[in-house]
Amino acid sequence: MRRLPPVAQLTVCSLSLVVTGGILMASYVPRQPPLAVPAALTAVSAVLALASGFLLSRLEQFAWPRFFLAFRWALLAYVISAGMIGFAFVRDHTRGAPLALVIVMLVIYALDVPLVIAFTVARYSSPPYASS
């Protein structure tokens, strides 16, 4: 079996961190949450997502057309999902730095999920599973 870089594992770790940060933020609503820990989790999550994207970009003999097909449809779905979550925070009067942090978390979330879906779909359409 062909060994691929740990794109899915890194992305799921990134997603876990951003979900944890989101839970920390949400647990303080309607008060102003302390931002240090959620910001640190978000930063590490962003680094993992970037590392995942970097490793992915170096792949050769990969089913890129299938990756992008899955990625763009999943992205559409998760942008809507992230938009709804963001709407709930805005509706609940989250403003300033907490809102900015929530938006960064939602951007990571909306990229992580399509990335892991598209990577999983494309890896099984790439050699040795397919000759594309």
Added chain:
Amino acid sequence: MRTGVDMAGVGDVQAGTVEGASGPQRWRVEVVPLRGLPVVAAVVAFVIASIAGNWLWALTFCHVAGGALWTAVDLFVGLIVGPILGRLPAAARAEFTARFMPKMVLLMPTLVLMTLAAGFQLALKEGNLAPGNPNHAWLIASYCVVGVMAVIALGVLEPANITVLVEMRKQRPDGQVIAALMRRFIYTAGITGLMQVATLIIMTRVATQ
């Protein structure tokens, strides 16, 4: 819309590469059932309107109905359908999977979105998120439970679900790939079941304090 590749012979997926379209049954696998999208859009619009209007009945309806369906479907599929499916012949299993999983691609995210978005707004409206409220700690526990389920669902199960459907659309689906991906559902069923039982305990506590 039915644009997939013929699925005849997909029943042999457990045995390895499926041979071409030679069987009596011919159907096409949809990854996302497009006919269901207007229903999803209507549900999402209803949830947004409920939150925007802070409408108590609608928030309660979305949270209770969505949550009940989410938990029930999860437990029913994990504890009842899954074990039965595991004992079926490979052909029946593949046919069931090809028809069942596209519906889950739309159903589960919609139920989750409906339950969580309405539930958060409802908790806020009812004052359950206030630090002094006896339900506050229970709700934080429910966030953690939902967090675990979200990571499993979004990071592990959904990619597997969609990949299985994409594999089944191929002219020669690889049975080993499908079997390997379906194992993810078996491995995570226990955790998901435990989390759903925890949700039931937490939510009944919250409702009765």
